[in-house]
Amino acid sequence: MTTTTSSPTIILIAGHWLGAWAWDEVIEHLKTDHSRAIAMTLPGLDGDDPERAAKTLDDQAAAVLNVFARLGVSEDEPAIIVAHSGANAPVSLVLDRHPELVHRVVWVDSGPVATGSVFAPDLPEDLEELPLPPFDVLAQQASLEGLSAEVLERFRVRAVPEPGPVLRQPVELTSDARRKVPTTLVCCSLPSAQVLELARAGHAMFAEVANIEHLDVIDLPTGHWPMWSRPRDLAQAIQSAASRTN
Structure with missing residues (x-):
């Protein structure tokens, strides 16, 4: 993997129901660190797109690559991708x-x-x-720890329904080279020790972690949406990961 002397561009991608707006507070803190960071909205999560419900994982992966092209990302100047939650499928592609x-x-x-x-x-x-399901239902699937009533209300108002094709499409991967990309896990709702134990045990949700060749972990204890519960600390974690050389 090519190492650059300048700071790589950081591209932030939020998970289900969320657009670029979800990273607003994190972006502000990253700007303080003089990082070049942008957030993007995946296809299917733009509420103004009349065809958004038909978007697929392939559409989302293509959109990330289009952002790369627009920003001049190349093998000599590769980017850092920050992927939250359900953004893991298109980013894996x-x-x-x-x-x-x-x-x-x-x-x-x-x-x-x-x-x-x-x-x-x-x-x-x-x-x-x-x-977006009712919060009592969502809380059974992902931790809402650290989210105030005001934040939850903003989440509810701004959330965009997730396209069905994105949720049903199998992820087809063919290249083991993906496992060579340097990787950082920011562990929030589960501590890193538990995540790594589950990976070693072959748990379906974490098994692929065991195949990563260059892995480091950062513990940031909070709920599943740290960009709202601990935005400054998340920005620092991202900056710390971005400054690593391998």
Whole structure:
């Protein structure tokens, strides 16, 4: 993996129901550190797109690569990708198809997926999109620790339903080179020791972590949305990962 002398561009991608807006506070802190950071909204999560419910994981991966092209990302000047939660599927595709363009991937309460993974295999074929569920239901799937009533209200108001095709599409990976990309896990709702233990045990959600060749971990104890519960600390964790040379 090519190492650059200048600071790589940091591209932040949020998970399900979220757009670039989810990173606003983190971006502000990264600017204080003089990092070149941008956030992007994946296809299907732009509420103004009338065709968004038909978007696929392939569309999302292509959009990330289009952002790379627009920013001048290359093998000589690779980017850092910060992927939160459900952004792991399209980012895993990007790593599989063009690992040479990624200086480091930072998974935020997330991690790489294995080939054949499907986020919601039982989702009915006729369901076009999945809205943000009630918070009592969501809390059974992901920790809401650290989120105030005001933050939850903003989440509810700004959330965009997740496209059904994104949730049903299997992730097809073909290149082991993706596992050579330097990787940082920012562990929030589960401590890193538990994540690594689950990876070694072959747990389906974490098994791919065991195959990463260059891995480091950062513990940031909080809920599943640290960009809202601990934005300054998350920015520092991202900057720390970005400054690593391997």
